[in-house]
Amino acid sequence: MARGALTVVGTGIRIGVQLTPESRAAVDAADELLYVNAEPLGDHWLASLHPRARSLASLYRPGVSREQVYEAIVEAILEPVRAGARICAAFYGHPGVFVRPSHEAVARARAEGHDARMLPAVSAEDCLFADLGVDPALDGCASYDATGFLARPRPVDTTAALVLWQVAAVLEPHAVAAGSHGGNLDVLAARLLELYSPQHEVVLYEASPFPAAPALVERLPLAALPEARPTPQATLYLPPAGTGAAA
């Protein structure tokens, strides 16, 4: 097998303005750029970064299990690496934050004897801290995948902030079609109501992908969460509950 190279980069959340110079250099040095993007309007920019840029978005299909999609992405990235190419794989946000195929591609490439590395980038949580004015150092901050938070019950320190990712797809085992998100929020709300009061403010947050546009910030009492219709990219933020009861 030829020896190839893989660099995994993140493109940040805001289209066109959060790619670090270090990551840009990695894109330029690659033979091919493969990318997974959240915002279709960002495709044009990503495609313009490299003469050989290819989207892997078609690997996400409604009804296909997440595991199958992730495996297909890893193999699509590794195929040209195994042929000896220098591949740059770009994921939106930070490539190592709530992204399994990026870590798996790096691990598998290394295990097979290729050079592989991941570069840091701007994640949705970084944007949340900036847009909502949250300093995680003040009270602490726990971050979970919303489905994982329900699947593995554990002590929750309600005096710290809580960030729940992939909230619109909570308890959805498959890739879901656009517009069909948010169906299991009642289950998530029931668990959170064991920990917080019904009046506790929660925030559905979506950082804007557009440099000039503000973030979407929907503040609501926890009791109203089951009726909310979060956007597919929303993250749920719960501020600290002051004097919290750990459960």
Ligand SMILES: C[S@@+](CC[C@H](N)C(=O)[O-])C[C@H]1O[C@@H](n2cnc3c(N)ncnc32)[C@H](O)[C@@H]1O
């Ligand atoms: C598969 S993870 C990818 C995270 C990404 N790698 C990052 O660093 O932000 C997708 C989840 O990230 C969060 N997310 C992605 N884009 C976001 C945005 N624009 N605003 C808020 N949260 C976002 C949501 O919780 C979403 O369900």
